[in-house]
Amino acid sequence: MPVDQGYDEDDDKGESNEGADRRFGDFDCPECAANNPYDDKFGNGDEVRCYYCGGEFLATVTDSGRLKLRLL
């Protein structure tokens, strides 16, 4: 009986496929460029505050897993 060799498993490693569900452990402040580590990870729809300038931001994560911060 011939074995079907046409099936190739698509095992694409390297890129994160977490998308909009991705959570972040730190962020770079858009206002003062300081790096803020976050012990409690944050993700899409969470509000974060910069420890340096006090700015508050709404975190948005795109479908491709990119973090965007909007000043509140």
Ligand SMILES: [Zn+2]
């Ligand atoms: Zn800041």
